[in-house]
Amino acid sequence: MHSMVSSKASEQTGTQGPPATDRRPAAESRPAAKPRPAAKPGPATKPRGRPRSFDRETALEKALLAFWEHGYEATSVSDLTRVMDIGAPSLYAAFGDKRSLFEEVVREYGVRYGSFSDRALAEESTAHAAVARMLREAAAEYTDPAHPYGCLVVHAATNCSTPEVEESLRERRNANIAAIRSRIEADMATGALPADVDAAALARHTGAMIQGMSQQARDGASQEELEALVEIAMAIWPRT
Amino acid sequence: MHSMVSSKASEQTGTQGPPATDRRPAAESRPAAKPRPAAKPGPATKPRGRPRSFDRETALEKALLAFWEHGYEATSVSDLTRVMDIGAPSLYAAFGDKRSLFEEVVREYGVRYGSFSDRALAEESTAHAAVARMLREAAAEYTDPAHPYGCLVVHAATNCSTPEVEESLRERRNANIAAIRSRIEADMATGALPADVDAAALARHTGAMIQGMSQQARDGASQEELEALVEIAMAIWPRT
DNA sequence: GCATTTCTCTAGCGGTCGCTACAAAAAAGA
DNA sequence: TCTTTTTTGTAGCGACCGCTAGAGAAATGC
Numbered sequence: 001m002h003s004m005v006s007s008k009a010s011e012q013t014g015t016q017g018p019p020a021t022d023r024r025p026a027a028e029s030r031p032a033a034k035p036r037p038a039a040k041p042g043p044a045t046k047p048r049g050r051p052r053s054f055d056r057e058t059a060l061e062k063a064l065l066a067f068w069e070h071g072y073e074a075t076s077v078s079d080l081t082r083v084m085d086i087g088a089p090s091l092y093a094a095f096g097d098k099r100s101l102f103e104e105v106v107r108e109y110g111v112r113y114g115s116f117s118d119r120a121l122a123e124e125s126t127a128h129a130a131v132a133r134m135l136r137e138a139a140a141e142y143t144d145p146a147h148p149y150g151c152l153v154v155h156a157a158t159n160c161s162t163p164e165v166e167e168s169l170r171e172r173r174n175a176n177i178a179a180i181r182s183r184i185e186a187d188m189a190t191g192a193l194p195a196d197v198d199a200a201a202l203a204r205h206t207g208a209m210i211q212g213m214s215q216q217a218r219d220g221a222s223q224e225e226l227e228a229l230v231e232i233a234m235a236i237w238p239r240t
Numbered sequence: 241m242h243s244m245v246s247s248k249a250s251e252q253t254g255t256q257g258p259p260a261t262d263r264r265p266a267a268e269s270r271p272a273a274k275p276r277p278a279a280k281p282g283p284a285t286k287p288r289g290r291p292r293s294f295d296r297e298t299a300l301e302k303a304l305l306a307f308w309e310h311g312y313e314a315t316s317v318s319d320l321t322r323v324m325d326i327g328a329p330s331l332y333a334a335f336g337d338k339r340s341l342f343e344e345v346v347r348e349y350g351v352r353y354g355s356f357s358d359r360a361l362a363e364e365s366t367a368h369a370a371v372a373r374m375l376r377e378a379a380a381e382y383t384d385p386a387h388p389y390g391c392l393v394v395h396a397a398t399n400c401s402t403p404e405v406e407e408s409l410r411e412r413r414n415a416n417i418a419a420i421r422s423r424i425e426a427d428m429a430t431g432a433l434p435a436d437v438d439a440a441a442l443a444r445h446t447g448a449m450i451q452g453m454s455q456q457a458r459d460g461a462s463q464e465e466l467e468a469l470v471e472i473a474m475a476i477w478p479r480t
Numbered sequence: 481g482c483a484t485t486t487c488t489c490t491a492g493c494g495g496t497c498g499c500t501a502c503a504a505a506a507a508a509g510a
Numbered sequence: 511t512c513t514t515t516t517t518t519g520t521a522g523c524g525a526c527c528g529c530t531a532g533a534g535a536a537a538t539g540c
Contacts, residue, residue, distance in 0.1 A: 030273070030382065040536090044316045046507080046508070047507085047508085047513080047515090047516075048508055048509085048514075048515045048516065049508075049515035049516025049517065050505065050506040050515080051507060051516085053517075053518070070401070071398070071399025073313060073314065074399045074400065076399040076496080076497065076498080077497075077498055078496080078497080078498090085509050087517095087518065087520090088499070088500085089499090089519075090517070090519090092500080093516085093517070094517095096514095097499075097523060098498065098499090105498095106342070136314075154455065155398050157394065157399075158311070158398045158399065158458075159310055159311025159312070159314045159395060159398065161310070161314040170459050173459055174459055198468055200468075201465065201468035201472055202472060204461065204465060204468075204469050205454060205472045205473060208448075208449060208455070208469060209448060209452060211452040211455040212447070212451040212452035212455075213448055215413075215452075215455075216444060216447065216448050216451070218398075218410075219414055220410075225444060228438055228440075230440035231441075232442060232445045232476050233445060233476065235475065235476045236473065286537080286538070287485090287537085287538085288485045288486065288537075289484080289486020289487065289537060289538075290485075290486045290487040290488080290536040290537050290538095291487075291536075291537060292486090292487065293487075293488070293536095316527065316528080317527075317528055318527080318528090327487095327489060328489095328491090329487080329489075329490095330487070332528095332529070332530075334487095337528075338528065338529090462517085
């Protein structure tokens, strides 16, 4: 499972320039090194104070891997500062609190690792082909030794004592199933799939497969084993 | 997912009577109110000291529900003492530390809620029928409003900072898949299933379905939705 | 009665949690 | 140089974590 991507990194710091009564850096999410006023179109004006001593993106990637491996709760701020190799105040200044760092990680995960699902849905010519590709790519991705096994969106916030975090990942999972369902219904409308298909159940089946595969990957299944599983699972599709 | 039951409640206090140098109550797991010496066959000898002020079994059930709902880590000892309605020293005297309480909870879960899988494998005449029944019963159990959704063994120790706990549930999940695989291979041996079936992949597919269904139940799927999913999933089986 | 055994209650241990105050450090603008 | 702005390191806050010492309470055996 994964994304609903689109990476709109707006967030709270949207529009709030003039009134200077606001303390707290408000978890600055500016992606590059732009100056604060931002109304100035000055292209190369350096930011005012002491420059950051670390690269924000690589630090974010380290946090991503830590959250992916251990989950939201089990990854402490102290763990994060260690793997990101920065002090706690730097973390809070650059990313806000732990939760907003996690939210940014989830967004980044959607872009970097979780986009295969949306890509398959968008690029393949039938729902059948899209789901087949999606599952095969999941088999590869979830067992890629270059990063933790399984899917962050599935595993990073189960049994989480912060209900909002758990809920946000749940919404991503359910949105993905809804996207699969829409793709199936589109095929039904064009006649590429029979009209008597239960689109909701078929989409939910696909979602359950992906989530089950993610769990299997965490439990030690290899890419080949997951691929064998996918070939079995695809047998349910009406012949096209 | 679930059990590998058999409920052998032996544990560390197996054989170690005579030398009295042992302090620490050793997390007494005696299920009923038997006297300590135990060599005496006296049937109705009451235990020596102050009797327990709570019922051990109902307290265990309360702990089970709490762990089921929130998982191992997210359920604090303070949460446990509140829902079990006992003080912390009583909890430690009766169940040992948090981890051994959790282990006992998992065993109890296997007996009370997770035995449907083994029962289906043992009682149905074919692997096909056993898996069909297993999945249908999972659809009912995982959405039963009388207790938390999904499967404790699947969800209670993901992203757990105590690796041993995570591993013990992982072993239960994999053992269940191994049991399904054995049942499939038995059918292949008798000719009830074709000889060219990939038993391992088919068993893993079933395991992934169960785990995915558990996740779906947690994410809000109804019993009817899971049952529709099961009917789709069963279409993969070779016609018998 | 009295000693013994066991459980319960209060209180609090050391440790980690997420998070922040504060001052020194490093840059730009004057 | 001097002020301003921002980041960095140190150090520690209050809250909660799992767990337990110690005294009192409630039972049995004598």
